[in-house]
Amino acid sequence: MGELDSIFNPGSVAVVGASRTPGKLGYEILKNIIDAGFRGKIYPVNPKADEIMGLKCYHSISEIPEPVDLAVIVIPARFVPDTVKEAVQKGVKGFVVISGGFREVGGEGVELERRLVRAVREGGARLIGPNCQGINNPHVGLCATWPLSTRRGPVAVVSQSGTVAAFMATGLEGEGIGMSKFAALGNKADVDEVDMLNYLADDPDTEVVALYLEGTSRGRELMEALRRCASRKPVVVIKAGRTEAGAEAVASHTGTLAGSAEVYEAVFRQTGAVAVDTLEEFFDAAKALAAFKPPKGPRVMVITSSGGSGILAADAIESRGMELAKLSEDVLSRLREELPYFCVIRNPLDLTGSAYAELYDKALEITKDHDGIDSYILIFGDPIPGAFEVIEKHLRETEKPILVAYLGGGDIEVEERRKFYEAGIPVYPTPERAVVALYNLWRSRKG
């Protein structure tokens, strides 16, 4: 059991500052833990309430008659250090402090954070936050954050920024990919990205780590942690503060040094982390890494119903340093024989606007054992029902990644997209986004 298990896998959780008022964080957090179906015991703590959401409410944490592993704290900053002291005396080993008003506001907040950390350390406990958006472990129903996410899956989200974390959680939930762990680190007064990477490297539920980073105070340890984690599972990382303007904003956001963009780039490259440029690319890459193994090489087969989308895919493939797979004479002649006359037999294989799902099936069938193809971009650029079933079937039969773009398909697209989401199979809104996700998948290969 890792030392962060008191936080991510507690037997019981106290919500200090639990509230009966919808809209208040102390309400949302307690409600989300209940709604996510937390497996352990839940103790609301609030000096002014006897019951909240049907649960007995305690007036202080020491009043709770049974052991508490984790305390999630949502009370004003000035009360936090003493509350934590009381909690560690009770034996609490894990803290998540959502409340703001610490180092980030300067002045007495700095001293409050110092006292908070001291209390945690003296108790041999660990702390996430303060000034953070909480944690989640959907595998045990512990959604001590917002919005509510319950889908279990392979992606761990680690982020200084609560909004970035919530953006990822929302997407992974909505598109059926799911999360293994979620940690919005906030001020990182105790647990930071290094601790998280080390924990997640050993976490069997985590197969992909998605890390948003503004800076670090532990450069060497970060490098080691990245290397160790990335040697076991893909780590996709977005570094904010890569420009001068961004770096200045980092300094004022969490008081950390953004550091040189070049140094970070080198670190990511050397440790095998996959660094991306935008929030959308970050999400798209995590999605692809959650679903597919990296392709064995750069040779991509494009199958499309839209000639134009196929060209945009070809442009994106070449400009990212991958290439269109060359088809053997044998494969080409089989395609010519078995596909209707209106198809354009090459790569991109253009099934044209007359395409229907069975043609994609046939095209995959004919090409799938071809050694010259490492991966697929499949573009449904029309209202094509049955797209999902074809992809789902072939993903059961091949290890080659098949990245799907669906666009321009009206109501049928909406319906097909829903099926992809339910099954947790990635689908992208444009050819370029599918290609860039494939590119990041390819970059995640070892060696």
Added chain:
Amino acid sequence: MGELDSIFNPGSVAVVGASRTPGKLGYEILKNIIDAGFRGKIYPVNPKADEIMGLKCYHSISEIPEPVDLAVIVIPARFVPDTVKEAVQKGVKGFVVISGGFREVGGEGVELERRLVRAVREGGARLIGPNCQGINNPHVGLCATWPLSTRRGPVAVVSQSGTVAAFMATGLEGEGIGMSKFAALGNKADVDEVDMLNYLADDPDTEVVALYLEGTSRGRELMEALRRCASRKPVVVIKAGRTEAGAEAVASHTGTLAGSAEVYEAVFRQTGAVAVDTLEEFFDAAKALAAFKPPKGPRVMVITSSGGSGILAADAIESRGMELAKLSEDVLSRLREELPYFCVIRNPLDLTGSAYAELYDKALEITKDHDGIDSYILIFGDPIPGAFEVIEKHLRETEKPILVAYLGGGDIEVEERRKFYEAGIPVYPTPERAVVALYNLWRSRKG
């Protein structure tokens, strides 16, 4: 009246190949024209039916007792040239040939296309297509394409690719921006991008032109048409086939030469067209251009509830060659006085996770007359109700563009987003996409 008005603004339309079978193009097209509420007369033509969707059906186009301006044709290619001959004898001046099976399939298709064009030209008529996804003019309810789009707005979509056109139409419809004209040009046997640009330059309903281009056979005329059109209204263009792989795919898609990427880039730059890299950027830029005038300069004010998102925005601003606005001492001290203690007073202005809509209102109020600010990026990175009302109010009061990103806001975000869509005010899903749209808006300025 422009010569393409017989196509985009006809008094009457015949749908040749109209069908009673849902799923068939001849059904979908007729249904969409009816459902879009076309103002003129609609004549289904089908030799085997007497009535379709409650309309009297004619067995041939010459049977129609009244004049017909536009014929939308959805019958097998081999019947098309003779049908067009018959129609021009009846006085039809506009044709949209949806059917494929012409030049793009080679062989006898090439000859069919030649005969089609000859018939059109001999009749002094104009033709869009063949092998295309039709046209739309929501201002008169003429949705001779799919999916159904009815929202009137300022954006004209012109595209060789039907899927790209449909992708744009779906987005502009769904996000409440709306279209002025829509033309999926297909094989461009007669009307091409040059004709469309010249027509749209004079079209009072069109304020923005979004052009997807694979290549042209009229380089010099394209340059002139781009220059003329872009001098009157912004033209955003995506050129497919910019790489070797893409250019090869272009050649096999529509038989046009993609041409050198560098030459096209120079043409776009010299003519004042705004060239973009991806389909998503194409849509995002059209959205911004539809709603805002270009900012007067590169100085951007960022207001955010999410520190992390603010940093990502700052990075994107600087890496696109824009800059964070410098705030005057006067503005800074007013912000310090009037905003709560927890706000971080700088640019990006971080209202923090404790933000609520009134703080954005106040921040806009204090900064809006500051000469040093040319535009705004507003980031709602939490569940913040009332975001829409604040933006809507300030857009009525200022000419400075305000580009909004909303993310990480759960159900409240969904609800707010809906309000933006209903009002047709652009909202972006990530800070970077809002910034890139702003950048393209900035590039669209004259001189």
